[in-house]
Amino acid sequence: MGSCGVLKNTTMVCVPLMSHSVEQLVGDMFQAKNEGADLVELRLDYLNDFHPQTDLPAIVSNRPLPIVVVYRPKWDGGLYDGDEKSRLEALLLAKELGADYIDLELQVASDIMEEHRLSQQGNCKIIVSCFVDRITSLKEDLSHLVTRMQSTGAHIIKLVTTATDITELSRIFHLLSHCQVPLIAYSTGERGLISQLLGPKFGGVLVYGSIEGNQVAGLPTLASLREAYGVENIDADTKVFGLISKPVSHSKGPILHNPTFRHVGYNGVYVPMFVDDLKQFFDVYESPDFAGYSVGIPYKEAVMEFCDEVHPLAQSIGAVNTIVKRHSDGKLIGYNTDCEASITAIEDALKARGLVNGEASLPSPLTGKQFVLVGAGGAGRALSFGAKSRGARVIVFDIDYDRAKSLALAVSGEALPFEELTKFQPEKGAVLANATPIGMHPNKNRIPVSEETLRDYSVVFDAVYTPRKTTLLTDAEAAGAIIVSGVEMFLRQAVGQFNLFTGGKAPEEFMREIVLSKF
Ligand SMILES: O=C1C[C@@](O)(C(=O)O)C[C@@H](O)[C@@H]1O
Missing domain, CATH: 3.20.20.70 (Aldolase class I)
Incomplete structure (x- = not known):
């Protein structure tokens, strides 16, 4: 081809x-x-x-x-x-x-x-x-x-x-x-x-x-x-980028990346790629026309095997959400832009509310906080590594207890059985982060925790970004928590991806405007 x-x-x-x-x-x-x-x-x-x-x-x-x-x-x-x-x-x-x-x-x-x-x-x-x-x-x-x-x-x-x-x-x-x-x-x-x-x-x-x-x-x-x-x-020279995912139609990536390519005059197109088999996919689409990928559910961990090189941060997280085909030799290089995107989104929301964690000398408003993570897949891994890097104490829940345990071990945290989530009593000031697809369009009414415990969290983050304000966030806000939408994480991880895809500097303000007006 x-x-x-x-x-x-x-x-x-x-x-x-x-x-x-x-x-x-x-x-x-x-x-x-x-x-x-x-x-x-x-x-x-x-x-x-x-x-x-x-x-x-x-x-x-x-x-x-x-x-x-x-x-x-x-x-x-x-x-x-x-x-x-x-x-x-x-x-x-x-x-x-x-x-x-x-x-x-x-x-x-x-x-x-x-x-x-x-x-x-x-x-x-x-x-x-x-x-x-x-x-x-x-x-x-x-x-x-x-x-x-x-x-x-x-x-x-x-x-x-x-x-x-x-x-x-x-x-x-x-x-x-x-x-x-x-x-x-x-x-x-x-x-x-x-x-x-x-x-x-x-x-x-x-x-x-x-x-x-x-x-x-x-x-x-x-x-x-x-x-x-x-x-x-x-045209014939247009570089193809795509989101490898299953399902894929929920993604807002195309409406963010494509106008941004055009805005900076980069000849690229970003398309949804419904992939069933990663190996076959990479075997077939090996031409330089297919220049890079975002990686979504459920492939962020599995895709690492198909990367020729993995950036150290992504390697330690154990999840890749961005792949770039290196121009010089066609090798696939894996990165993780979710980690910094999600953690800085939460940190900035806390800073904006003046929550700088008591002592101004602490490196992050998350330092020392209990960080309750639901979902130990690719996005969950990125969040927990980010939380750990800021000195938070991570507690992991996942329906697959072994998966929760292995992530907890990697971030020196604690794993608890999923059945305990509904009655889990968080500490004062705790952060709740949902990294499961629960609540994602079209199953918008579901939330991953019980409404009774929701009121005990000070900060609630949801990695789901369709809809923009999930039921979890609506309920958490009503219960008095600071809420952080997955849209903010989505925007920031896309900015990181855009830089890697194009080798240039993403026009962040332009991208933010799209997110504010179209999401
Ligand atoms: O988690 C996400 C969301 C995403 O999968 C999408 O839905 O467009 C794209 C990924 O790059 C990112 O890490």
């Missing part, structure tokens, strides 16, 4: 419209235009009461944007179940009326193209499409399939697949960068998302997005394609 060497990105942003009436379809076309689409794909098979002879002229003549006309039959995953002749007649009529593109299924394309000499005539471009359920299940080589599609005489070919693993997408990127004919190729679903987002990098003709209020499952909105990912700025 590699950069395909095209000049600036020529990818167009397309909105598929599955409207049920002609009026709605026309309205949706205008909405798509207003939201920044370059063209729309009209799924005629979704129209309820469709009369091609009268409706198509109205649709084509009212189009505010170029249109791709699709009339997908049931036998190819669409809704149309009438006779084939009428379906094809409708598509040909759309072409005669001036449609910009019509879509023909591979199974019928050759015959129709030949019979009507479609590749030679007029301005309408013919897209020959094929849906493959799981790219790995293909009996023939992918390049053979593409050759078959090309030989129909198509102007553009379109290949849609479902992905069961992110590594399968590398085949799509390879195809996109090497195909002789303009190609639309992507995988659907959460695991397939980056095939859409990175299409412009590898030379894809279209990237699909949905309009506001009419979201198509699995498709990013037009607004996020333009504002978050900035797809129009992506």
Whole structure:
């Protein structure tokens, strides 16, 4: 895999419209235009009461944007179940009326193209499409399939697949960068998302997005394609960064990192990467195009094995949340930006409230404090090492008692069985830190401790940042504690990552403004 060497990105942003009436379809076309689409794909098979002879002229003549006309039959995953002749007649009529593109299924394309000499005539471009359920299940080589599609005489070919693993997408990127004919190729679903987002990098003709209020499952909105990912700025030289995580869709990383790249003029894109198998992932995406990663749940500890070198702080913590592919030799270097991010977030909140811990000579407002940590995974390890480095006394709870014990040992703290958490009586001035995903969107109502003991903590920190103010923080504030949101940790760890990714200095104030306005 590699950069395909095209000049600036020529990818167009397309909105598929599955409207049920002609009026709605026309309205949706205008909405798509207003939201920044370059063209729309009209799924005629979704129209309820469709009369091609009268409706198509109205649709084509009212189009505010170029249109791709699709009339997908049931036998190819669409809704149309009438006779084939009428379906094809409708598509040909759309072409005669001036449609910009019509879509023909591979199974019928050759015959129709030949019979009507479609590749030679007029301005309408013919897209020959094929849906493959799981790219790995293909009996023939992918390049053979593409050759078959090309030989129909198509102007553009379109290949849609479902992905069961992110590594399968590398085949799509390879195809996109090497195909002789303009190609639309992507995988659907959460695991397939980056095939859409990175299409412009590898030379894809279209990237699909949905309009506001009419979201198509699995498709990013037009607004996020333009504002978050900035797809129009992506080109062959764009460096790819991503969050390796499972789940991954909760992350706000893309809406923070991408605008920041653009703000400083760095040619990078940051995408969510739903990863199931770390080894396979790193084996497949070894090209320099994939330049660095954030690492999220549940991989912060497991990923260390795949790093060629690990920074001493991350090594001692036993967790990596940032990986940079070293330019000179392609080696993966692991770092931890969570530790300082979380501890300074708590310290600064205490300092802002004037809690400098009695004696001004103490190095940190956390010195000597009891630090009750819930969750001994990657984020928990970073927090407890940070707390220890500030002289706090760490108590660890985790549903996996052995995991809690091993972390407690590493930070000279104490581990207690998880069942004791609800009745655990903290000391005066104690800090509670949640480093579990409890309370994270969409399971927002849960809190990791009991409401009765919550009032005994002076400071409560939650590493969860979606939502910004978790139920734990709301309850803790009501009980009188100083609360510190995971958003502050998120921002600070991202600043650290940005410096490592770009080798430059992150524009912290700009990033803070994004967090304040968009989170
Ligand atoms: O813990 C987090 C959050 C994160 O996983 C995200 O959700 O974007 C990104 C990681 O870099 C960071 O350490």
